[in-house]
Amino acid sequence: MAKSIVHYVCSECGWSGSKWYGKCPECGQWGTVEEFHEAKAASGSRTAAPGRTSRTPSVAVPSTARAAARPITEIGTETVLRLSTGFSEFDRVLGGGVVPGSVTLIAGEPGIGKSTLLLQTAGNVARAVAHPDASRSRESNGGQAQSGTVLYISGEESQAQVRLRATRINAVEQNLLLASTTDLSTVLGLIEQHRPALAIVDSAQTIVSQEVDGISGGSTQVREVASALIDTAKTLDIPVFLVGHVTKDGSIAGPRTLEHLVDVVCQFEGDSETALRMLRAIKNRFGPTDEVGCFDMSGEGIEEVTDPTGLFLSTGAGRDSDTGSVDGTCITFTLDGHRSLPIEVQALVTKSVLPTPRRAVNGVDPSRIAMLTAVLYRHGGINLLANDLYVSTIAGGNAKEPSCDLSIVGALASAAKNRPISRTTCAIGEISLTGQIRPVPRLEHRLREAARLGFTAAVVPSMRKRFTVPGLDIIEVIHLKDALEALMK
Template identity: 65%
Template structure:
């Protein structure tokens, strides 16, 4: 038998405690605390106690299994007999290449490191409505089409299994028809029972299994409510076991809490092989897929997708999304380049400076850290001779881009100075660099990635920090690299000067 301890769990944010509250102390929601009983295995009889009761002693008169006669053993697990064949030198282990399963999305494969590794479990987490189920359903459709083309008429394999614990099969079919994921090799099932899910996987033996989601599947053999710590651990452990045993890749959908962390116990992220975060702004159609953990590839890659009514399309060239149209130079605008993984993305920063009529001037930001803006305003006043402390400042990025990397400092300062001096910056100019409190322009990492992307997008001049001593200059065909070591010199190089 298993003992159970009573706990209380918030269905909204995942908070757990030993006392019931009408209002969750973590997220502040009312009526979300529910009682559940988490199974706890009963401790077996201690080997020490059994040995002592049987009168078994060692050669020195102490009970068997004791450690220098001090206290009793704390572990109940006994060592098992292990054959010599289980341990081999690492040099004798074969380096067999693993054939990955393509997802049908180049961006998805990029994040995973080249595709899905057979036998791996990939957790895809994101906020409600961000498009997790749509992404995985369209992935299932593309893998099913590829499997249908590869399998022969006599081969009954090549199936993709999609198990939904949130929607009925008719609802999934309706969404699959809308995004074009209908295929005979795509099998649908709707259940919340873990035993049924495992039975389906063993029966179908698919090339890819998708479970939506980890928080809705429950096991009848474990106490606790759906989404509770014990249930999520059991679901993850069972799916990992069947994936490793049958060499079937599993895509698992995960919910997130209000603070953006994955709902459920932290062990869920430790158990799975890959953890991906699906992010995006509800106001825009851009979606970003990032690998937070990846045992089979890099964790600094990002995939870009475009969400529409017909499904999700991958964005191979996301640079155009973050730049405004038009060739005319506009005051208060400057372009910089950020690095996300091995991909460089352009970010257009727009600034508006007006006279303030308020006792405390207003600072409105979108996509930019407000504390960073306050620091740059002070640096511009002290080292650039640009008084903006008494002005209302409005600064934003294009298309929901984020300019929170320190390398964006120079572009933010240039946009503010351009708006204050009414001096437009040429459209073929870009600025990259971190600004220190002394007004110096500091070097940034992976500058060559940024410059190559700038040249590819048609920029001809880029203002960058002065390179360190001994560092080789970066030469890009068709791109003029202008080095500057201070804010004032950088602004002058971009033609941002006060007009008389």
């Protein structure tokens, strides 16, 4: 092994230096600076001349072609042929599909379904490239065509274990290649040998390079593995999906520079008590970063939810509403990426028998409940300070956006007065400490979604630029008292 040089690197921000610190000089985090040994570049290292080692693919782009600078007006704007994942929700989060030569990092908590999502994606792509009409291979930079296969490399499970899961989720295809290894050189050799249409490595924390020191999953190893895979993907023009673990605080494990190196970073999240899963783009060099994909987790795999508007509503809301409205409920519309989702807020108000009234919430910001209760007492004339308050959303919905204030207050007032709010009425607006109803962004987009779902009335803040939505009665209010009167008339 080549002689190594001792460095110290921060696993949070990627700072490196020759001296250890208990507190990172760059980001100020404690206990994140770790020692690692980085090998010097040698003839067998990744930084050696292309095409001469086992770690570097034999086909490389000439350095003169990479470094040639041209006027921006002479550079073509041809559309890149993207590879579909087989999930329209996944493709939308990626910006329209997988870009050739890109490296995408999929992060999420253990057991959330990262491996299942990618294995099912591998089956979809393998099924697509095997079709005669979709098997047109792209020419790599070295002039050799890629094969119509998909390579799935697992460092956590054996081939038999992956096959069992693939059978369960109906992802068994003849041209889906499985490999189980934790050696980086073997991984790079498999990618170079098969030239797949898509390569998936599960996961970055389990792959180990023999050329650098450090334990599996450490900062040094994760950095080296990611750099080697990125070089291979760019050189061979092969898209790579890389699975990443997260720490206990929800951040991606490994050095912070890992997120800077890859092209796309997606967070796969969800509540373990529900089957709903959300895929969010945190970083995307080829598309927007505010897109969200919705999926449903089941025993047969993952199914995409193309229209999730009805997930967070109980029966009897919107178009299918009935006359038997229940007090203590109010519906609002939130923004999640480009989507406008209806969220039903439910409230229960009871007389407290404790010295300190209880506040129990689910899907709502607890500190905002305390503020809204005080505003409701001061400017709405409803005293709930001595009552036990229970506020929750339906099916794990998230009502923490400020635009949900009016619906929360409406649900609390409805429960306290025993006066139900119509199931065809929604409330959208932020409430200030003075009791004023403040405007919210993209109100027209929310109201058009409400009209599409069958709502007939909407209580909203006063609009600077007025517009009309067919089939929807827009009620503009300025103060909290006016809003409560409009909701419970």
